[in-house]
Amino acid sequence: xxxxxxxxxxxxxxxxxxxxxxxxxxxxxxxxxxxxxxxxxxxxxxxxxxxxxxxxxxxxxxxxxxxxxxxxxxxxxxxxxxxxxxxxxxxxxxxxxxxxxxxxxxxxxxxxxxxxxxxxxxxxxxxxxxxxxxxxxxxxxxxxxxxxxxxxxxxxxxxxxxxxxxxxxxxxxxxxxxxxxxxxxxxxxxxxxxxxxxxxxxxxxxxxxxxxxxxxxxxxxxxxxxxxxxxxx
DNA sequence: ACATTAATTATGT
DNA sequence: ACATAATTAATGT
Numbered sequence: 001x002x003x004x005x006x007x008x009x010x011x012x013x014x015x016x017x018x019x020x021x022x023x024x025x026x027x028x029x030x031x032x033x034x035x036x037x038x039x040x041x042x043x044x045x046x047x048x049x050x051x052x053x054x055x056x057x058x059x060x061x062x063x064x065x066x067x068x069x070x071x072x073x074x075x076x077x078x079x080x081x082x083x084x085x086x087x088x089x090x091x092x093x094x095x096x097x098x099x100x101x102x103x104x105x106x107x108x109x110x111x112x113x114x115x116x117x118x119x120x121x122x123x124x125x126x127x128x129x130x131x132x133x134x135x136x137x138x139x140x141x142x143x144x145x146x147x148x149x150x151x152x153x154x155x156x157x158x159x160x161x162x163x164x165x166x167x168x169x170x171x172x173x174x175x176x177x178x179x180x181x182x183x184x185x186x187x188x189x190x191x192x193x194x195x196x197x198x199x200x201x202x203x204x205x206x207x208x209x210x211x212x213x214x215x216x217x218x219x220x221x222x223x224x225x226x227x228x229x230x231x232x233x
Numbered sequence: 234a235c236a237t238t239a240a241t242t243a244t245g246t
Numbered sequence: 247a248c249a250t251a252a253t254t255a256a257t258g259t
Contacts, residue, residue, distance in 0.1 A: 150235070180251065191236060196252060212244055212251055 004032060008055060012079050013130070017122035026116070030106040037178075041083065041097040041105055048085040048093050050107040054078050057103025058165065058177040063095045072187040074134065075100070077165045077176075081130060086110030088131075100177045145189060148229055151198055153188040155227035158208075162217050171209060171218050178213035
């Protein structure tokens with residue numbers, strides 16, 4: 001197995017404050033693994049034995065309803081921890097983590113979490129901050145689902161994606177990983193048809209540009225206006 | 234205001 | 247050539 005380079009972790013928030021020697025300790029405990037696109041890093045309900053860091057690629061966190069329908073709970077961009085259920089005291093993973101693209105993942109046994117928090121300066125606080133952000137995001141989404149209508153929900157979803165995983169291009173900000181209309185519908189509790197129609201309409205209005213599995217936002221400001229959705233007050 | 238159904242076309246391997 | 251994605255229109259709740 002090739003030895004991991006220490007520079008891999010220096011840019012990542014929970015590890016940013018650590019000395020090179022500490023980073024070495026952590027890397028030597030890590031198990032690196034490469035996944036092709038569309039594979040599960042871990043499955044919902046499986047024993048939560050490890051926690052993970054996404055070095056490169058993109059992860060979709062998916063829950064399956066009793067009816068067998070998929071709900072996309074969130075997306076994890078490169079550089080973030082995920083699958084930290086063990087740290088929260090869960091014995092199984094509450095959702096499945098799928099790779100949206102080919103991805104490189106590090107993982108550690110769940111037991112090490114508490115050692116990391118105790119030993120490494122900044123790890124606990126940074127990880128806590130991250131959890132806080134995610135919980136906040138989930139709450140926002142719940143409010144959106146309950147109050148907004150589909151066009152606004154989809155607009156919000158797209159805006160979140162370009163904020164978290166945006167990539168500047170010639171004519172706007174592109175979602176940095178392949179995403180289908182079906183995916184968008186599964187994040188917003190809608191259908192791929194509605195998403196398709198809306199994207200087509202937005203394209204006509206010059207707000208987005210889209211191709212198969214690609215969405216580019218050319219006019220973020222107008223999308224924000226749509227996402228806010230001021231109507232019949 | 235939206236889903237569903239179904240038929241049609243485009244796109245990537 | 248085949249499977250997967252996207253569009254579009256018609257119909258339903």
